[in-house]
Amino acid sequence: MNDFYPEISPFNDFLLAVDGQHQLYVEQCGNPKGQPVLFIHGGPGGGCSTNDRRFFDPKQYHIILFDQRGCGRSLPHGCLDHNETHFLVDDIEKIRQQLNIKQWHVFGGSWGSTLSLVYAQTHPLSVRSLVLRGIFLGRDVDTHWTFSGGGATRIFPDYWQEYVDALPEGSAQATTTAAYAMLVGEDKALAQKVATAWSIWEIRCCTLIPDQAFVDAATGDEHAWTLARHEAHYMVNDCFLTDNQILANCDTIKNIPTVIVHGRYDIVCPADNAWLLHKHLPNSTLVISEASGHASVEPNTKHHLIAATQAMLSL
Template sequence: MSSNGDPGQTLAPAALPAGDWLAPVDGHRVWWCEGGDPAGLPVLIVHGGPGGASRLEPTRWFDGLPLRWIAIDQRGCGRSEPPGRTDGNDLGALLDDMERLRRHLGLRRWAVAGGSWGARVALAYAARWPEVLHGLLLRSPFLGTAAETRRYIAPWRPWLGAEGQAWLGEPAATAVAALYQAEPGLLHIGAMQADERIARAWSAFDDAQSAPGGVAASGARCDPAALPAATPQLMASWRVHAHYAAASWGAAAAGAAGVPALNSGVPVSVVWGAADATCDPAVARALAAALPGALSNEVPEAGHRMSDPRLAPALRAAARDWALRCRGSG
């Protein structure tokens, strides 16, 4: 559910190809890029968040394989324009953008890989268009349930501590807790989205939760002097993230609920860390059990970050095995 699988890390401009934009829709110009083997099996990579951006790291899992990877920045995210726009931005629209990109590229089928929030988006896409899937790879999945977000935000007050709460203020501290506890009646979402202090505190808390065991294991506490700067990119990311949180993570989007009915023989892999405090490992276990034929890999002691030294090699190995199975099934 975190902004990118490594919270606080922004998209380096030179990290991915220059890419291109889809034709504007609903006031959004959606960015995408591709690499790898142009003649290889196409794999769409769906970033996390909401409010994240495409990164180079997942593309490197497929180095040397006959695969054509494709990355897309969701509406309001990364290089998509305008940054932080929430009008015309919901889960159904994200699915439409993915399908528009498939058709724009003239692809009959492709495989889809999504992590964290991106796994929710990938599952919703698979539920709506199962016939176009070569395979499905899910990293540290998030399904958008109230139980998941309440688990995530539980250490918020301890993390703030007396110093952080004094700096942020009681109304803002309460509003953030309400946002993740599915209590929209307590929210003034527009004010929250524009509040630089909330954005900075959220980013640092999300970072702390993404370490193995999260705040409860590390004992991390808010240090107002060390919080990240309120850059335009951070504010855009927070606006999109808060927008989706207040909308129950796209619960109303058609085809977004439940486990997709995939065609027989479609390769599925689910990989997650056993010490993930951001996205509940119990959800990943249940999802892996519910997806027919899914290969699962729970990595002991690993947290949420893709760069976790325990999780990173497991992700690469699982992704490469999955990609080769997708090619064999196609």
């Protein structure tokens, strides 16, 4: 079974000013003369980790990672101003142009799959191939499923109750709109409490087998602050997408080689997201990762993702 490539360090990193306010952290790893591949992280608000570099053969790939606006090592930290999907798409193009890359592979999971798809549909000539994991289509039904008492809460009712118990008014505030109001409100202690509870709820749902170390690594105060606030910000604004935008625009990327990897038991982003995307991209390859949930680090999913990046090298 495929496993991560060895740990590597960037050969270059920098802050890229994309407007008068935001600076993006960008790093380059692997072989500067290799095939360029862009890793797009999830969330929104998740930021990149050191393991995200390890899906790609460092001898064959020029690996580019960046933290999206307001999260990770990008500045200003936690900023939601001018933080919308179309700005993020523009940011990706600015990174490509800054690095003088004509065309690159794009790899994204969860929200990263959403942003990868919107980017590819906006700039199809810039994308050589797509590897997508844990598909999130950004529709109302998708956000309701996880954060407004939808289906996920019926599968993990005990986890959901712990989230609800962290809200001052309990179930009356168990909606994205109510949570967002608290997350961006003046009471910073309450905002942090809600952000932490939000993040723990989501991350606990990510793996098929409970993994406390995985939860702990992703729910510290600073990480939870950007993850919850960014996610709620995007969700209450319909992810800054038009209704069913991604599926409606699949024709623009029908000729881009695409591999879709999705966990059979993904509770954060149910597998019908991947199935629908595959149906709209009939030339894509859909790989259902058995015995897997949502997380990219689960063994079967990791195996399939690395197999996909190995296959990309022949394109």
